[in-house]
Amino acid sequence: MITVSELTARAARGPRLTVGPVTLTVEAGTKTALVGKPDAGPPLLLAVLAGALAPRSGSARVGDAPASAGPAVAYVPYDAQLPGFLRVADYLDVAARVRGEPRVPPQERLAVLGVAALADRRIGRLATPEARAVALVEALTSARARVLLLEEPLADVDPRAVGRVQGLVDERARAGVTVVVSTASHADARALGDALVFFHDGKVAGRATRDDAWQPPRTEGAEGPGRARVQLLIRSEGARLLLAELAADPTFDEVWAAGVEVVATGKDPVAMAASVATATRHANVELDLLTFMGGADGET
Amino acid sequence: MRPVLLPVVRVARSRGAWLAAAAWSALVLAAAWRERSHGAVHGAAQALETYASIGVPFVVYALVGAAVAPEELAGSGRPLVRLGASPVRVATATVVIAMAASAALSGLLGGATVAWAHGSADPPLQDDALLTLGVGALAGAAYAAYFLVGSALVARGWGRAALLVLDYAVGTDDGLGALLTPRAHLRNLLGGDAPFDALPSESLVALASLASAGAVLAIWRASRVRV
Numbered sequence: 001m002i003t004v005s006e007l008t009a010r011a012a013r014g015p016r017l018t019v020g021p022v023t024l025t026v027e028a029g030t031k032t033a034l035v036g037k038p039d040a041g042p043p044l045l046l047a048v049l050a051g052a053l054a055p056r057s058g059s060a061r062v063g064d065a066p067a068s069a070g071p072a073v074a075y076v077p078y079d080a081q082l083p084g085f086l087r088v089a090d091y092l093d094v095a096a097r098v099r100g101e102p103r104v105p106p107q108e109r110l111a112v113l114g115v116a117a118l119a120d121r122r123i124g125r126l127a128t129p130e131a132r133a134v135a136l137v138e139a140l141t142s143a144r145a146r147v148l149l150l151e152e153p154l155a156d157v158d159p160r161a162v163g164r165v166q167g168l169v170d171e172r173a174r175a176g177v178t179v180v181v182s183t184a185s186h187a188d189a190r191a192l193g194d195a196l197v198f199f200h201d202g203k204v205a206g207r208a209t210r211d212d213a214w215q216p217p218r219t220e221g222a223e224g225p226g227r228a229r230v231q232l233l234i235r236s237e238g239a240r241l242l243l244a245e246l247a248a249d250p251t252f253d254e255v256w257a258a259g260v261e262v263v264a265t266g267k268d269p270v271a272m273a274a275s276v277a278t279a280t281r282h283a284n285v286e287l288d289l290l291t292f293m294g295g296a297d298g299e300t
Numbered sequence: 301m302r303p304v305l306l307p308v309v310r311v312a313r314s315r316g317a318w319l320a321a322a323a324w325s326a327l328v329l330a331a332a333w334r335e336r337s338h339g340a341v342h343g344a345a346q347a348l349e350t351y352a353s354i355g356v357p358f359v360v361y362a363l364v365g366a367a368v369a370p371e372e373l374a375g376s377g378r379p380l381v382r383l384g385a386s387p388v389r390v391a392t393a394t395v396v397i398a399m400a401a402s403a404a405l406s407g408l409l410g411g412a413t414v415a416w417a418h419g420s421a422d423p424p425l426q427d428d429a430l431l432t433l434g435v436g437a438l439a440g441a442a443y444a445a446y447f448l449v450g451s452a453l454v455a456r457g458w459g460r461a462a463l464l465v466l467d468y469a470v471g472t473d474d475g476l477g478a479l480l481t482p483r484a485h486l487r488n489l490l491g492g493d494a495p496f497d498a499l500p501s502e503s504l505v506a507l508a509s510l511a512s513a514g515a516v517l518a519i520w521r522a523s524r525v526r527v
Contacts, residue, residue: 073384081375
């Protein structure tokens with residue numbers, strides 16, 4: 001189980017990105033997608049869970065221990081930084097030795113993602129999508145890894161591999177491995193995660209599940225629907241897509257969906273309408289109904 | 301492949317570093333050839349000035365650069381540490397390999413320089429060559445540790461570059477500050493001016509201390525950096 005408690009962190013290099021405070025629990029053997037733009041917090045949280053970044057406050061624990069790098073944690077950041085001077089096959093051999101797992105022929109491991117042809121190539125001469133595929137192979141086929149931390153595992157990945165990642169992630173989760181994915185793509189999040197956690201400005205903006213019976217996402221600090229002044233009802237065949245868009249928007253206090261309907265609550269109807277327009281355009285869906293209801297007196 | 305061999309492979313496959321080391325070595329050997337062709341009676345002593353002032357620092361600078369590429373000392377071990385390897389072990393392997401390669405090449409270059417430029421008034425060839433080989437190896441290790449400290453403290457090569465400049469700026473005089481640079485002690489051991497009137501034996505201890513203290517500091521610092 002992964003437990004994050006009141007955690008804040010700041011990027012060590014580059015733009016001064018921050019995340020938190022975040023409180024989050026990920027059960028063992030589940031698949032969770034942290035959804036948000038790269039500057040919204042998910043990649044930073046993933047780095048903290050991997051031990052690549054120290055929390056400024058709060059705590060992050062993987063199992064019983066503070067989050068840190070280790071043979072049981074496989075972390076694949078967007079820039080995997082593999083040793084460019086090694087051949088792919090040598091790297092997989094070295095990785096297996098470091099993790100302390102039985103040696104499996106590298107071609108077999110690479111074939112799992114359809115990239116066996118890369119075995120004899122020097123890593124430094126691989127294209128970025130090929131190198132990312134190699135990093136994913138190492139993580140997804142590691143016998144020792146019990147936690148997979150993957151940043152954008154479906155983006156910029158060798159086309160031979162990208163179609164197989166989802167199936168392999170599902171397989172590892174069924175085997176009890178905990179999977180946490182960071183992505184800016186709602187489609188990728190829905191493809192890879194059973195639980196979705198939406199981030200905005202470094203904070204959790206909402207939560208949802210992949211299933212049709214979406215749970216009402218809870219904005220951190222919000223007390224519930226009764227606190228909202230305005231309620232918005234949307235009816236659309238693309239309700240689920242709209243939900244994913246709206247759940248990441250801080251304009252709304254809460255967003256939830258059932259069937260073809262999405263209900264959102266917030267305080268500023270003008271901003272809410274603008275957000276719905278943007279979400280509709282992004283999700284490329286049509287609205288059948290859009291209704292505002294006043295908060296206390298129920299005026300429509 | 302054993303993980304501990306990774307720094308060896310990294311250095312061995314760094315073509316750019318070997319080209320740079322070869323170029324600086326060629327410059328030193330060219331100086332030795334010039335002394336030899338002019339029949340200088342103190343040919344070895346004069347060629348060793350080029351060896352100490354240019355050859356050793358730049359050859360070692362290139363080799364250390366290869367050992368810590370592409371992201372300096374802590375970053376070079378990141379791929380292994382991320383897989384669960386001990387940061388201390390990874391940093392130690394890199395430091396040891398960089399120092400060993402630097403010592404070997406510096407020593408051999410020193411011995412070759414003396415052998416080639418040896419003049420009639422220089423000390424006996426065999427003794428002189430062996431002594432220079434040993435002093436050169438120690439200086440190579442000390443320079444490697446010196447640059448590795450810079451690499452561990454500052455990213456993107458600026459740390460190494462800053463210490464190289466400092467070595468030239470401070471190590472060429474005979475003041476107190478020169479005691480902290482490999483250059484001053486190497487010059488003293490090869491028959492040049494002594495820093496702060498240090499005896500050759502004191503410079504020998506100083507070089508050994510620079511090598512060991514620098515290695516420990518670099519390993520300590522690199523092992524504290526996150527993956």
